[in-house]
Structure formats: structure tokens, C-alpha cells
Amino acid sequence: MSVSDHLCRACFKTEMGPLGVCWSDRGLVSIDFGMKGKPDSNLPAPFTRFLASLERYFSGRKTAFQVPLILDGVPPYLKKVLLECAQIPYGETRSYGELAALTGNPRGARAVGQAMARNPIPVVIPCHRVLPTGKGLGGFGGGLDWKRYLLKLEGITWKE
Numbered sequence: 720m721s722v723s724d725h726l727c728r729a730c731f732k733t734e735m736g737p738l739g740v741c742w743s744d745r746g747l748v749s750i751d752f753g754m755k756g757k758p759d760s761n762l763p764a765p766f767t768r769f770l771a772s773l774e775r776y777f778s779g780r781k782t783a784f785q786v787p788l789i790l791d792g793v794p795p796y797l798k799k800v801l802l803e804c805a806q807i808p809y810g811e812t813r814s815y816g817e818l819a820a821l822t823g824n825p826r827g828a829r830a831v832g833q834a835m836a837r838n839p840i841p842v843v844i845p846c847h848r849v850l851p852t853g854k855g856l857g858g859f860g861g862g863l864d865w866k867r868y869l870l871k872l873e874g875i876t877w878k879e
Contacts, residue, residue, distance in 0.1 A: 724789075727762050729770060730754040733777050735868050738842075740773070742766040746787025749839045752861035776842070779872055781809045784843045793839070796822070800834035807848045810873045814852045836860060842869065854878040 724743040731738040739751040742762075747769060762770075769786050776782040788805065790798050803821050807813050815835075819827035835846040841860055847869040851857045856877065859866035870877060 727759045727766055728756055729762060729766065730758045731770060731773055731777075735865055738773075740766075740770065742769070743789055746789045747840055747843060748789045750841055750843065752841075752865060773842070777872070783809060786843065788840055788844065790839070796824075796830065797834045797837060800831055801838060801840075801844050804835070804838070804846055804849060805844045807845055809845075810875060812848045812850050812870075812875055812877070815849055815857065816852060818849055832857065845869075848873075848875070850877055 724745060726748065727742045729740045729742070731740050736752070737754040739749075739754040739756070741748040741751075742765075744763075746765075765786075769784075772782055772784055772786070776784075788802075790801060793801065799822050800818065803818060804813075813821075815828040815831045816825070819825055819831045822831070824830065831849070835849050836858060838844050838846045838860060841847065847859060847866045849857065856863055856866050856870075856879065
């Protein structure tokens with residue numbers, strides 16, 4: 720992130736608890752499970768529009784987020800995985816292996832798992848839509864209850 724970026728924070732409330740959302744002059748920086756720090760009161764219009772799209776998403780409506788993602792400082796392969804993950808459509812899933820193959824590393828399922836664990840912008844970069852082949856949910860930075868919640872919200876079924 721650029722030293723000159725101005726950051727804004729908002730607390731977005733969901734049924735599962737608060738999300739801390741961080742925005743810079745250039746776009747979305749992070750979403751955290753739980754609120755860290757005090758929310759700002761005077762939010763720029765693009766940030767307010769993004770929060771409205773989060774509201775649509777959490778009300779159960781199909782949402783394709785159209786927002787600049789700020790991934791400064793993210794290592795190149797991790798960034799490649801995250802950007803590929805961002806292309807998974809609402810209501811669909813990919814396996815760790817499928818996502819690895821899409822990034823040109825067909826044997827990189829573990830690396831994809833590590834990338835998903837380090838995702839700074841969950842929900843918008845929908846790492847909850849990445850599942851292991853077969854049974855189970857894999858992991859999730861916000862915990863498996865959050866992952867189950869997000870999958871159900873999108874009407875996705877899985878085998879546990």
C-alpha cells in the first residue's frame with residue numbers, strides 16, 4: 720500500500736458478527752472477521768457504494784462485487800491465486816486442485832490452501848468457495864462456522 724493512501728474503516732454487521740472493512744483511496748484493502756479499531760464516520764462515496772453491495776450480498780441476493788482490490792505487498796503467486804479465486808462465480812465452488820491448475824500449478828493444491836488462509840479480502844475474494852475434493856470444508860480464516868454460513872447464504876451444498 721502506498722504511504723500516501725488515506726485509509727477508512729467501517730464496521731459491517733452480519734448475523735454472524737461484525738466485519739471490519741478497510742478502504743483506501745484506491746479501493747478495498749481488507750475485510751476482517753471482527754472489528755479492529757474505531758470505524759470512521761465520513762466515508763467516501765465509492766466505499767459507501769461497496770458497503771451497499773455487501774448489504775445486498777448478506778441479504779442473500781446474488782452479488783458480483785465490482786471493486787478495485789488493493790493487494791500491495793502480496794507475493795506474486797499468492798496474488799495470482801487470489802485474483803483467480805475472485806473469478807469464482809457466486810453459488811459455485813472450485814477445489815484446491817482446480818484452482819491450482821487454473822493458476823498454472825496443477826500440483827499446487829497445498830499452496831492454494833496457504834493462499835486462501837492468507838486472503839486479506841474474504842467474501843469479495845471468495846475463498847469460502849474453495850473446497851477440498853471429496854468431503855469436508857477445508858479451512859477458513861474466519862472459522863468453519865463462517866464458511867458454512869457463507870456457503871449456505873449462496874445456496875451451495877457440500878459433503879462434510
